[in-house]
Amino acid sequence: MFCSSILPCQLVFERVVAYNTPMTAVEIIEEIKRLPREEQNQVMDFVRKAGENRRLTPDELGELAKEMAATKDSAEADRLQAEIVRGFYGRPADA
Numbered sequence: 001m002f003c004s005s006i007l008p009c010q011l012v013f014e015r016v017v018a019y020n021t022p023m024t025a026v027e028i029i030e031e032i033k034r035l036p037r038e039e040q041n042q043v044m045d046f047v048r049k050a051g052e053n054r055r056l057t058p059d060e061l062g063e064l065a066k067e068m069a070a071t072k073d074s075a076e077a078d079r080l081q082a083e084i085v086r087g088f089y090g091r092p093a094d095a
Contacts, residue, residue, distance in 0.1 A: 056087030 023031070032043050056064070061084055068080035 052086075053090055054087075055090045056084075061087055 032040060035043065064080055064084045064087065068077050068084065071077050071080065
């Protein structure tokens with residue numbers, strides 16, 4: 001801890017959580033539901049940004065292609081096509 005006459009020592013107490021076993025997705029979701037709204041928003045922002053940059057697996061791309069081929073709605077087909085392109089190439093960091 002850095003202390004000086006300009007920056008006095010301050011103790012910051014934060015909630016410490018220790019997990020002895022891996023958590024399932026359902027358990028993580030339940031924990032997120034217990035967070036205050038502001039922290040839930042931070043989690044959602046993180047997930048949204050992480051998902052934008054993640055390339056999709058071949059299986060995920062195949063499922064989207066099947067959905068796109070099966071849809072009769074041209075707007076939905078366009079949305080799925082954009083998702084396939086994004087999932088194949090990923091999204092540039094500066095986009």
